[in-house]
Amino acid sequence: MKKIISLILVGLIIIGITSLTGCQKDAVYEKFTDYSFDYFDTVTTIIGYEKSKQDFDKNCDKIKGLLDEYHKLYTIYNRYDGINNLCLINSVKDSEHSELKVDQKIIDMLNFAKEMYELSDGKLNIAMGCVLSIWHNYRQDGISSPINAKLPPYESLIKANEHTDINNLIIDEKSGTVYISDPQMKLDVGAVAKGYAVEKIAEYMKQNGMDGYLLNVGGNVRAVGNRRDGKKWTIGIENPDTDDTEKTYIEYLEINDMSLVTSGSYQRFYTVDGKNYHHIIDPETLMPSDRYLSISVLCESSAYADALSTALFSMELEDGHKLIESLKDVEAMWVITNGQQIYSSKFKDYCTKE
């Protein structure tokens, strides 16, 4: 009897002490935040709890060094001297020199993208570069000159879509080379590269004792390890109905060592004749898919969360729901066009009232 009581007490004390050290450490660890605009064409936020600004800056420099490296390898918009990156892969034309030796980080990411293509039944296709670049150009022009905003001619999209077969991306693991056998095909890794890079950086951080950090690369949120003050991160999911001034956030999630990625049709869009056209293009219709206002995916890996949130956008709710439920420890929330929120089976376990 006595033994049972003391066991129960020990249990209680452990719970108590964990929360107590949470309070004590609070005084020692200070919160630091860093913003940068140099990676993946978006804003990066790094938040960490450290004893001094120097400790934080030291870790930030390492994280940013890695972000810089991945950005330069994965960008399709810029070339860098001495780096065989995605932009170079896309521009190699000469069939004699078309097998390009690339960094293992590129091969791993492309293999992951192929895996996502299979998993999403082709809804996520990095070989869609030709189609996506047409939309990209029309969107950029439409944003900088709204009066002249136009939709891409459908014929041009259909024509571009003839060069989107991912099987024409040939990866030779042994020689470390990449080759596109369709000379007109282009890669656009926008839906996978950022999340994949963030996940690889999170792995590095965990191995090097940088626990308790939060990386947010353009809405790709990765909570790395457990926070040093024993608390969880609270993350609000924005209300995609931007006209609703009352309700800024539709859900608050409490997470540790997980990723949350929200893809929205409400942020990167342009307007033609009063209708908004966003940046996630359905591979079947070649048009922006208009089933959802936003989709949030919650799972440990930032790579999966990023890729799945884009793939789900082009999938029927029922199919997407089935896919998420078939994956272990992956949850999602869909906001359909009428504002209704649909949840996967355990998504709400992470929700908190605020």
Add this chain to the structure above:
Amino acid sequence: MLKSDGLKKVKNDLILVGVICTLSLVGFLIFKLTMKDGNRVSVSINGEEKYSYSITDNVETDIITGNNGENNNTLVIKDRKAYIKSATCPDKICVGHRPISKDGETIVCLPHKIVVSITEGK
């Protein structure tokens, strides 16, 4: 003798548990409270904090950026809320963003590399 010793120990443990539970509850409450309204409005340009205001200030100010000062975002702080009233950026996402007031909230102007953030402050 042995029996009462044991009982005493249990009693002490119970008190300890009581104190710890109360403390952690206080800690929890503080955490929840700081999730609420922030105190400072911080403006950073390309990662460097340039301006900081109290959320209780009444401010309407032009944030000038760009190599030749060609970019402008007009920041307003009013009624404990901060928002961008107008901007010369092409996408105007910062202008469309709702007013912010809670600790940790941000408004980002990507083209002008501006982050307006709400912090706990001191």
